[in-house]
Amino acid sequence: MLGIEPYQLISFLRQLGLALAGAASLWGMVFIYLGSKRGPNDPAAVILMWIGWRLRYLLYGGGALAISMWAAIAGLVPASAHEGITLIVSFPEILQAAQNLLPVYLSLTIVLIYGLIKKNFKWIYLLSFILVFIAISHYTDFRGLPWREIVFHAFHGFHSIFTLGTVLVLDFMFLSSRSSSILQQNIFPLFPKISKVIWIGLSLDLLSVLLIFPAAVILSPRFFFAQTVIGILIINGVLLSGIITRRILSLLHEGRAEHSRRWLLFSNIAGTISVTSWLSLTFVDFFPSLTLSYSQLIGLYFSAIAALFIFHEVWNFFDKKYQPATP
Amino acid sequence: MDVLKRIFERKSEALMFCAGAGILASVLTISLTGDFIFWKFAKFFYALGVIFIIFDR
Numbered sequence: 001m002l003g004i005e006p007y008q009l010i011s012f013l014r015q016l017g018l019a020l021a022g023a024a025s026l027w028g029m030v031f032i033y034l035g036s037k038r039g040p041n042d043p044a045a046v047i048l049m050w051i052g053w054r055l056r057y058l059l060y061g062g063g064a065l066a067i068s069m070w071a072a073i074a075g076l077v078p079a080s081a082h083e084g085i086t087l088i089v090s091f092p093e094i095l096q097a098a099q100n101l102l103p104v105y106l107s108l109t110i111v112l113i114y115g116l117i118k119k120n121f122k123w124i125y126l127l128s129f130i131l132v133f134i135a136i137s138h139y140t141d142f143r144g145l146p147w148r149e150i151v152f153h154a155f156h157g158f159h160s161i162f163t164l165g166t167v168l169v170l171d172f173m174f175l176s177s178r179s180s181s182i183l184q185q186n187i188f189p190l191f192p193k194i195s196k197v198i199w200i201g202l203s204l205d206l207l208s209v210l211l212i213f214p215a216a217v218i219l220s221p222r223f224f225f226a227q228t229v230i231g232i233l234i235i236n237g238v239l240l241s242g243i244i245t246r247r248i249l250s251l252l253h254e255g256r257a258e259h260s261r262r263w264l265l266f267s268n269i270a271g272t273i274s275v276t277s278w279l280s281l282t283f284v285d286f287f288p289s290l291t292l293s294y295s296q297l298i299g300l301y302f303s304a305i306a307a308l309f310i311f312h313e314v315w316n317f318f319d320k321k322y323q324p325a326t327p
Numbered sequence: 328m329d330v331l332k333r334i335f336e337r338k339s340e341a342l343m344f345c346a347g348a349g350i351l352a353s354v355l356t357i358s359l360t361g362d363f364i365f366w367k368f369a370k371f372f373y374a375l376g377v378i379f380i381i382f383d384r
Contacts, residue, residue, distance in 0.1 A: 196380055199343075203377045206370060219357065227354045227366070234347030234373065242340045
């Protein structure tokens with residue numbers, strides 16, 4: 001249907017799960033480290049530790065999705081760049097890679113189960129990150145490939161941790177902090193720093209694309225859609241990590257939380273655009289035979305932005321209802 | 328000019344904005360002419376913007 005094969009959908013979901021689990025491990029590790037460096041009486045340390053351990057939910061969710069989709073591929077099947085520029089990977093190559101990764105996925109399963117049983121398992125993030133990094137980079141069989149293609153595939157795989165996964169983590173942090181201005185004051189200053197990693201992640205994809213340019217360029221609706229979304233993504237990211245975050249922080253520091261609401265709305269919209277854009281880019285790249293036209297893809301993209309915005313508002317409503325706001 | 332300075336406090340942000348706008352413009356130029364020159368310029372701006380962002384405080 002619409003040029004979408006079931007195995008392509010499975011591959012997309014595996015990439016999404018790995019990107020989420022990888023980014024949750026990475027940022028969980030970073031926040032716990034930053035929290036442990038501060039004094040025990042520092043409120044920022046408590047908040048950093050809190051958000052660091054809270055990311056375990058994303059690690060478990062992403063990990064479970066990736067492992068189950070890997071199991072489906074090992075029994076079934078595949079993949080492709082996030083710029084609408086693609087190296088088509090064949091079924092036997094994907095299957096071979098999935099079989100090679102059996103020890104990695106088994107180890108990840110054991111680490112996650114152990115983390116569920118032993119709540120204060122300190123190594124969970126580091127071990128998960130290493131395993132996810134290997135799994136996400138090695139999604140196709142590298143044997144016999146020229147070095148350019150090996151580098152392309154590896155960069156193309158793991159940059160999702162820094163882009164798609166990190167954007168999802170950022171969104172989770174934004175949603176987690178909406179009910180409290182103290183959380184916002186401590187979590188929002190981290191956003192520009194996290195955005196740097198997203199920019200670097202996108203440049204990794206750009207670098208990998210240069211290795212296969214122009215041979216892999218196909219001027220399809222997918223390509224034009226992906227380029228449009230990248231353009232929107234960059235402009236949106238500049239505004240979100242720049243003027244919007246700066247304005248919210250200055251209003252919060254001045255104690256004018258009421259005035260920051262309008263900017264929080266802008267932040268919410270920009271965050272929604274960011275998450276939808278990265279999901280859309282990853283999605284279209286897994287479906288090289290997609291039969292949708294450019295206008296249909298753009299229509300679906302804006303519908304997804306609206307749907308995610310509504311989801312954010314519903315989340316916020318229930319968050320406020322069941323978790324009374326702190327000052 | 329002041330408005331622009333307020334929106335883009337840093338060079339990196341202005342460069343990134345140009346890169347994003349350039350990529351959007353290149354969608355039009357590539358579809359009309361098949362030429363990637365705008366696209367390449369935009370990517371160059373992006374790369375420059377990332378370098379500036381890395382060194383931003």
